[in-house]
Amino acid sequence: MNQKYEKAKFSDVFKYSFGGLGSNLAFFLVMSFLTFFYTDIFGISSYVVATLMLISRFIDAFTDPIMGMLGDNTRSKMGKYRPWIIFGAPVLGVLIFLLFTAPEMSPTMKVVYAYVIYILYSLASTVVNIPYHALTPVLSEDPQQRTEIVAWKQGMGTVSQFVITILALPLVELFGGGKQGWALYGALIGIMTTVSFWICAWGGKKYDKVDVEVKKEKFNLKENLQLLACNKPMLMLMIAFGTDVLANATYSAVNMYYFKYVLGREDLVSPVATAILVGSIISIPLLPPLTKLIGKKRLYWFGSLLSILPLAVMWIKPTAPVIVLMSMMGAFGFVSKLPGNLGWAMLPECSDYAEWKFGKRGDGLLSSSLTFINKFGMAIGGFIASFFLGLVGFVANQDQTPAVINMIVFLRFGMPILGYIASLISMYFYEITDQKYEEIRRDLDARHQK
Template identity: 80%
Template sequence: MNQKSKYAKAKFSDVFKYSFGGLGSNLAFILVMSYLTFFYTDIFGIDTMVVSGLMLVSRFIDAFTDPLMGMMGDHTRSKFGRFRPWIIFGAPVLGFLIFLLFTAPDLSPNMKIVYVYVVYIAYSLASTVVNIPYHSLTPVLSQDPDQRTVIVSWKQGMGTVSQFIITIMALPLVEAFGGGKQGWAMYGALVGILTTISFWICAWGGKPYDKCVETKQGGKQSFNMLKDLQLLIKNKPMLMLMIAFGTDVLANATYSAVNMYYFKYVLKREDLVPVAASAILFAGIVSIPLLPLLTKWLGKKKLYWIGSCLSIIPLAVTLFIREPSVMILMTAMAAFGFISKIPSNLGWAMLPECSDYAEWKFGQRADGLMSSSLTFINKFGMAIGGFIASFFLGLVGFVANQEQPEAVLNMIVFLRFGMPILGYIASLISMAFYEITNEKYVEIRKDLDERAARQTK
């Protein structure tokens, strides 16, 4: 009766080690999303328009490199496996570039622009090389749909540790390291070291499962970029997931980029930054162990839709109360942290379903390509969020480290709370067209199991 017992599963010890990838991945992601714009404008002295241009240029590069990395991972053959060698050798490079990203050398204004462009684009490429193979390992570790959700819950749970290290500990540690440029550089070095070690532990956990599988004919799969890309374009559930997930990320990236500005210039309470971050973090932690239970009860599609819809409510409250009391603000932040964690985690849990759909519909999985697509849209949403924040702040006349006019204050409030609402509305529309329901997935798995059984005869 319980067919799921036939599916290959990963050992818990390996799942735990693999989950450290969630720590390494989110350390850099949250650090860049939360503080890079602020670091460049208020610490390094870069104009907001330069920062917005940098975000756009790097994403154009990612549009080519992310799918390419996904396909390279799918077709890699080595003694370390398909995906692990990229993680093992790419992690220290990524760690070093995180340090450089938050280092502010004494340069001329023009050379500062050259520096941030070179370092940020190099960081983005290194992130691609490491993160896409890391996410590609999820469906490789386990064929069981329920365990895949558990695996995603574990690695997202590790992501909350990253959130603690970044959103709560960043400013105190920067000050403890001496503050200013020195403090940020030392903090960047610490995050870079933690990122490297975390990814190495992750690669260790994936070792028993990352095998170089040959085709049925006994040869290696040929590397046909156009054929692989067509597989993605024809995969409607994957495209809808990319849009829904990307607009969720855009929502979070926009508010994260202006979060420091909101507390510094609107509320004039920078001391509340770690307090609000704690409210969001610990409320989000509570929702993580509920994810597998809620998924079984409601299904991934319906749960994603409900989570995105409810995330709008606390944002709307704080949008219309520009300077709320501390109690109202922290309550809204906690509610948002609890609810918004659900769709942000579910995207990665739904990714293996889209790979299964590709195998069911077109006879090819392409785990790396699917993972690269979601990783790209993740970075794209983060960059567009950062671009929107920098561009519109510059548009209304923001100048760092001075009293801001009313137009700037209103724009900060809108970007912090209003823009994320628009992102979640876009997610709701997209997810309405995601066609893999619980019933549909049962049909897909049954057909795939029958095909596998016929091939073994």
């Protein structure tokens, strides 16, 4: 494509990328440690945790698309999406702190507390994250720069991964360990999340503008939902992305259990997380050139396929030597990061497809759909882990039966393989190839010129 598009300044892209830090801090923290915190620190049964994760996603099924449409139809001097980020970020920060606070309560009140705080946290996350992701196509119309913007966002996500997967346990111990350590660590993450989103909103200030004097279009719910329901590429992306997230969420939810009960080596949590992180970091700068070389769809497909291999090795030999474990998880961190990053890079393509097909973009609505499927996959992964551990008789802080050990190994390595297989099938039907996208952009450019 020879068309010249307006691009965002690098300084603004860098500031906007801090949203990747804020968004992923909470994401990795909840995915990696919330189930463990609730069962082993707060003292709630795994069945209760599983039910909580499931119920909250039913709520998200309604609130996420509503938030997307609210963002698309917001008209203020601060823009469409930035007001939600600016005012929602501190609320989200406080709820992250409360999420990892374990007050002394009766068993019944513990369950009530967990339900109320987690659902409020999920709602606050929706209010902030959906407008944040909707800003990506607003910053730049250039397809290649959009991929670069996503790469920067996900690069900041690796900083979050480092802060959570590698520093969490040492910092919790530094803060006093137990309930006190987790509460202070939650407060730290809450503050970092708030500041990161404020910097992100600062980066989007120049681009997120609406003319408040122009008469607002009448809101049409049916027309808005059509952008999603009849958008086949978006639906296929949601399935592929959601099953990849489910794969990662399942193994993350039982990660601590694997090291504590299967290997008896909690000291390996941080080194293995480092290996995964290093693999992830290596993959990020390769994302733009690889997508340019073979296309987003093919790269997503091969990334999901190759993610299966190291998982299969560890499923066959879960107590392999440490060097094998480190190598396989490093390789997994590299290849699994490719589809994880590409989902957000492909989202603007689906917005362009909606404008091309239906005459309306719906950036917020489509972002909300991917954000919802992201949270849904994370919750279902957590639900599967908690439910099946309870099913085989898991009891925290004691020696586990062979049935529990086998279930932990399956959830850590086998279940994610099924998720990646499902994403392979879905991505096969994703119809926006490089050639198709060039056609879409040519048609849109011609319309815009008219």
